[in-house]
Amino acid sequence: MDSLDLVSPYLFSYKGRCFPVQELMKPKDLDALQHVDVRASDIYMITYPKSGSAWMQQILVKIVDAAHPDMEEEADNRARVPFLEGNTLDDFRRERPDPRLYATHLPPDMLPTGLKAKGVKVVYVMRNPKDVLVSLYHFSHSWKMLETPKSFEAFFQDFMDGKVYMGLWFDHVRAYQNEKDKMDVHYVKYEDMLKDLRGEVVKVCDFLGKDLTDEAIDHVVEMSTFKNMKTNPKANYKDLVEKQRYSSPTMRKGVAGDWKNFFTVAQNEYFDRVFEEKMSDLPLSFTWEINQ
Numbered sequence: 001m002d003s004l005d006l007v008s009p010y011l012f013s014y015k016g017r018c019f020p021v022q023e024l025m026k027p028k029d030l031d032a033l034q035h036v037d038v039r040a041s042d043i044y045m046i047t048y049p050k051s052g053s054a055w056m057q058q059i060l061v062k063i064v065d066a067a068h069p070d071m072e073e074e075a076d077n078r079a080r081v082p083f084l085e086g087n088t089l090d091d092f093r094r095e096r097p098d099p100r101l102y103a104t105h106l107p108p109d110m111l112p113t114g115l116k117a118k119g120v121k122v123v124y125v126m127r128n129p130k131d132v133l134v135s136l137y138h139f140s141h142s143w144k145m146l147e148t149p150k151s152f153e154a155f156f157q158d159f160m161d162g163k164v165y166m167g168l169w170f171d172h173v174r175a176y177q178n179e180k181d182k183m184d185v186h187y188v189k190y191e192d193m194l195k196d197l198r199g200e201v202v203k204v205c206d207f208l209g210k211d212l213t214d215e216a217i218d219h220v221v222e223m224s225t226f227k228n229m230k231t232n233p234k235a236n237y238k239d240l241v242e243k244q245r246y247s248s249p250t251m252r253k254g255v256a257g258d259w260k261n262f263f264t265v266a267q268n269e270y271f272d273r274v275f276e277e278k279m280s281d282l283p284l285s286f287t288w289e290i291n292q
């Protein structure tokens with residue numbers, strides 16, 4: 001194995017971001033990803049972890065199925081929208097019909113260079129970072145590749161210091177905001193999908209140039225609700241629980257505002273201060289809570 005710059009026994013640092021020591025790619029493979037074959041028809045779904053990746057994977061699969069009924073596949077969403085930093089170097093060698101869908105948590109400077117050169121369409125999903133933190137806290141108990149947090153307090157500080165999977169949330173979101181004019185990117189907010197899933201699906205269809213009937217859009221929406229995804233084995237990653245790679249389902253709560261059950265008043269004030277310092281110059285706002 002390459003010698004890794006360890007941040008902890010579970011994470012190594014590469015180009016300023018943190019990656020799990022086990023299972024995913026090592027620096028040499030991450031570098032190789034920059035040179036994979038990219039097609040103009042590819043569609044990329046990009047997120048910071050726990051921001052709605054599985055949700056958008058499902059939406060994209062269902063949009064593509066509706067727009068290209070001849071190519072509807074039986075595989076699950078992990079195979080239909082593979083994560084670049086998983087084991088996709090092999091995936092680029094296999095035959096796949098266009099449009100190929102890919103997912104990634106990688107920052108812009110680590111993406112395949114062909115994305116920009118070929119004008120590939122990118123859907124970037126963002127979620128309010130307090131709920132991202134809480135979701136990642138739970139995922140860190142679940143995914144065997146991550147260190148089980150010693151306490152919420154310790155995890156909170158690691159998140160604020162970027163000592164978590166994929167590094168600082170603030171850097172990731174900023175980096176993609178800075179790509180606005182350099183990539184063909186459509187931004188989606190998790191909370192907007194909670195408020196009006198159909199409206200956001202329609203915007204994604206428009207961005208991708210997929211002209212779906214109202215009925216087809218209704219079907220995409222129906223198949224992408226939390227309730228339906230939770231019981232859909234192609235969408236819910238439940239096989240990873242069965243294979244004991246996750247100890248609990250990744251479809252956990254699916255709400256906005258769960259952070260209120262975990263943050264202390266002092267943590268919330270500290271978070272707000274850091275958010276203001278790091279993000280206030282960006283034209284970005286988040287919904288912190290939605291009453292269900």
Ligand SMILES: Nc1ncnc2c1ncn2[C@@H]1O[C@H](COP(=O)(O)OS(=O)(=O)O)[C@@H](OP(=O)(O)O)[C@H]1O
Binds near residue numbers: 048050053251252
């Ligand atoms: N359909 C739907 N509706 C609402 N919320 C949903 C949906 N699908 C997934 N989720 C929630 O998304 C969180 C997981 O994020 P990711 O899929 O990005 O995780 S990962 O980074 O790919 O591991 C995780 O959030 P938490 O429940 O807060 O942990 C999931 O429950």
